[in-house]
Every structure is written in C-alpha cells, then in structure tokens.
Amino acid sequence: MSAVTVDLNADLGEGFGVWRLGDDDAMLDIVTSANVACGFHAGDPAGLARVCLAAARRGVRIGAQVSYRDLAGFGRRYIDMTPEDLAADVMYQIGALQALATAAGSKVSYVKPHGALYNTIVTNLDQAAAVARAVHAVDPGLPVLGLAGSAFFATAEDLGLRTVPEAFADRSYQPDGQLVSRRKPGAVLDDAEEIAERVAAMVNDGRVSAIDGTTIPIAVESVCVHGDSPGAVRIAAAVRERLTADGITLEAFT
Template sequence: MATGTLAIDLNADLGEGFGRWELTDDEALLAVVTSANVACGFHAGDPSTMRRVCALAAARGVRIGAQVSYRDLAGFGRRPMEVPPRELADEVAYQIGALRVFAQAAGADLAYVKPHGALYNRIAWDETQADAVVDGILLSGGDLPVLGLPGSAVHRSAAAARLAAVAEAFADRAYRKDGTLVPRTEPGAVLHDPGQVVERSVTIATRGEVTTVSGERIAVQAASLCLHGDTPGAVELARRVREALIRAGVTVEPFA
C-alpha cells in the first residue's frame, strides 16, 4: 500500500455458484474490488467457474485468493464440522492446488488464502484447526499470506510459520467487544442498511474502529475490507463503498 497515505484493499467472495446455479455477479464485482476470494469447490464453485473467474480477475488486474472451506457443499460451508487436522490440511492443500492451476492458466498466480464461513470462524480461536490450515498452505508449496481476523489463532499460526498475516475487517457484519464476529445464527449478525455499511466502511478505513453489537467502540486493524457478494444489491453497495472511500481520501488498492 502507498506509504504515508490511507489505503485499503477491497475483497469479495466470488465464484460462489455451482454448475448452472449462479450466486454472485462476478464480472460486475471484479470492476470494484482489488482482491477476489475465489471459491475452490468445497463450499461452492466448480472447475469451469473457477477458470472463468480467474480469467476475469487476471484480465482486470485483480489479485486472486483461494477461498478454502470445509467440505460442505450442501451447507455452503457455514456448518460447523469436526475434521481431523491431517485431513483438514490435505483438503486445504487440495483446494489451493486446484485454484492455482486456473490462476496460472490465466497468466496470474495465487496471491493469498482466505478461509470461508465456519472454517474462518473456527480458526479465529481453535489453535489445532488453525495449525491445520497453515499446514495445508505449506503443503501446497506456496508462501501465501493468510487473510483473517486480527489477533486470531490462524494469524498466530501463520506468523509462527513465517507466513504473512493480513488483517481483515467486515463492514456488513456485527462485531462482539472481543473483536470477533457475531455468528450468523444470532439475530443482527449481518447489517442490511446500505447507508450504515458505507459509513462503517469509511470509519474502519479512516479511524480504525467499529461499533460493536453492544454499543462499544473498539479498535480494528484492516489492511483489507470484505464486501460480501452474495447479498441482495451487492454490486451497487460495493460501488457505493468504493466511491465513499475515495471521497474520504482513502486509496483503494491491493494489500502489500
């Protein structure tokens, strides 16, 4: 990121369809974001979708990240699962390897890894599962940064393995006072007011803070801001967020 200026990366979950079923407007979102978290087939996505999104991202100069997940296609990767660490590491490596083929075929490569859904939330606190995810990244042969919650178990594991840990924030998710996300199973976990999401995006980028679900203001580190692509009006909201950031003097660019 640019030195001496406010800057932030915008990432979105893309390629989250399967076969004839499409969930995200990948092409439109790729005109807004700077990093694309591409589903690798375990919670969504299929080979042709992965190839298409990688080609579109590469053509636009958008960084490609592997969005790895528990093997939970029916539950969209949002159901808690108990997976033995060795098996989880193998599955993470498998997903990264699959996406890397399509990224490289498009003339690019993978730039980072971002876990999805229930896995993302689990490795915020579970050291064993976090270590397994990092083991999978190392097994894949890539020195890839890990995008996740600041202070999370997976960031500690990544740092121990000398992988870059990139702090991420969410403008449309409710926070607890300990800096973790309110689970989607609880009321109010997702913010639906576009104006509130836009305002929170600017506050995160310019002031490094967020208001929790219980009303406290807490500090948040954010090299990257997640814009969910699977919500109604996602593309227009993403555009509004980007425009508001630029008006506030924030440079929108990939994280270093």
C-alpha cells in the same frame, strides 16, 4: 496521493452449474482482490475458470478461499476433522485453484478461509495450525487473510507467513472483536450508506461499533464485502466511493 491504502475484497465464484450466486463481473469492476471459491463450499471448475480469467483481465488479485468440504451447507457448518485431513483438504483446494489461475494468466496470490472454517480457527488451535501448515507447505510466500488476534494468525506468524487483517463491511461484531453469528438478528447489515460510513470509520480511525453499542478497536488492511449479500454490488460501490472520497487509495495488498 493519500498515504492510506486499503484492499477491497469479495467472495466470488460461488455458483454451481446452472445455479448462479451474485454478480461476479460487476464485483470484479469494484474490488481489488477476489476470494475465489475452490469447489469445496461452492464453485465448479468451469465457473471458477471463468472467474479467474475475468479477474486476470481486470488485474484483480486472486485468492484461494478454502473451506470445509460442505457444498450442501455452503461451508457454513463446523466439521470435526483431524488436523491431517484438514491440512490435506486445504492443500488440495489451493492447488486446484492455482492451476485454474495459472491457465488464466494469473496466480493465487493469497489464501482466505471461508465460513465456518474461518470462524472456527479464530479460537480452535488445532485446526488453525493445520490450515497454517497447509498454506506454508504449498507456498511459504502466500499471505493469509483473516481476523486479527486469531489463533490462525498466531500459528501463521509462527511459521513466518504474512498475515493480513481484514474487516467485514456488512457483518456485525461482538464486543470481543469476533463476528456475530449469522443465526442471530442483526448479524448481516444491508444499508449501503450506513455500511460505507462504518467502513470509513474502520479504515480512517481503526474502530467499529459492536452490536451492543460499544466502540472497539479493529485492525484492517483489507475490507470484505460479501458477494452473496443482497445488494452486494450496490454496497461494494458505496464503500469504494466513500473510501475514494476520503482520499484513501484502493489497491491489493499483494
């Protein structure tokens, strides 16, 4: 058995009412962890309950994907919130998903910020600290998924939270290790074989090619494939197949 293990995660439960986004069931057959929406950027209670039950039946770990309160913008718009308001929103979301996960016979095993919140707390210390404090207040044993070297990780580690660095299979990186804005060309990748090769280099060698062609180091314990990307299932399957072929064991980090 390989000594190298990595988690494969995807954002799921992002439909709303009759509107569906992505193929949650197909992705749950591929990933080892599911970042489940909590109703603030996407997801309605009945749909989230179904995703939690489907994940529990497959033994896939459930994570709370917390966000700004921004259904119309899918959580991809920055909101200038007070730390107190943001912390309360994060605690509320974790609690809501924990109830649904418990009812499904599982639990919330980690927390991952979504969208604009994820990107903001890479550098915004006040909001980063608010999210970290919220997670710690709910359950200091909950790991947090995010970007290595971020303000979020620094504040989380100060509180004693476990930090799990992730890499994005289908997103381009800037030379400083941050993600290229979705507003810019080339920010989202769509070639399944190219993405699989890229992920293999991340996991095996700890490196990735930035958008300017330079090679930068990357820390990765979990790989994210976005469930809402075009061809998401095909991309996730290609990544899993490539990692398995390289002798890497896919398993949840929790």
